[in-house]
Amino acid sequence: MNNYFLQKTREGKVFHSHNTTTGAVTVLSSTFTGLCLDNPYGSGKDLIIESMSFVGSTLGAIGEIGVCIAPNVSTIAQTGTAAVVHNGKLGGGDLHKGVGRTFSISTLLSTPVWLETIGSARVTANAVEGLESLYKRFDGTLVIAPGFYVGFQTLTTARTGLCSITWAEDDIL
Numbered sequence: 304m305n306n307y308f309l310q311k312t313r314e315g316k317v318f319h320s321h322n323t324t325t326g327a328v329t330v331l332s333s334t335f336t337g338l339c340l341d342n343p344y345g346s347g348k349d350l351i352i353e354s355m356s357f358v359g360s361t362l363g364a365i366g367e368i369g370v371c372i373a374p375n376v377s378t379i380a381q382t383g384t385a386a387v388v389h390n391g392k393l394g395g396g397d398l399h400k401g402v403g404r405t406f407s408i409s410t411l412l413s414t415p416v417w418l419e420t421i422g423s424a425r426v427t428a429n430a431v432e433g434l435e436s437l438y439k440r441f442d443g444t445l446v447i448a449p450g451f452y453v454g455f456q457t458l459t460t461a462r463t464g465l466c467s468i469t470w471a472e473d474d475i476l
Contacts (some may be wrong), residue, residue, distance in 0.1 A: 309377035321467035338466035339454035356441035359464040371415035376450035383409030
């Protein structure tokens, strides 16, 4: 276990969010569905990503799921359909929230850039290949500064499934 995230969980500073019903994860664009984590400009916190995962519910041709990020800082607040944020120690819902906000639908303030593929899945000859959970452990190697976002998108075709993100919040150094 990563000691940094264990300590932050004990302090009530680790959070988790997911979409609660399967939804489309869109092809790389600012018209966004899936799950997006936004760090509002002026929050005074860095969002340190622990992990991101996706589980597909329907498949078609080959399709990859990956992580997209904001290409530049935005001082305008992100809006959209909010997803529930759960505190790793203190419970979820509207209690004990941090600064990070998640959206299952949003018009992003900038067109995202592709950061990394976390997996690919396809259907061949009536068999499914790669339907297990697509999981990426960052262990703090991805930090979302105020005014930036991170989310799930695809490169070629939309995918339907469940997305989740776990992160810690820490003061900006």
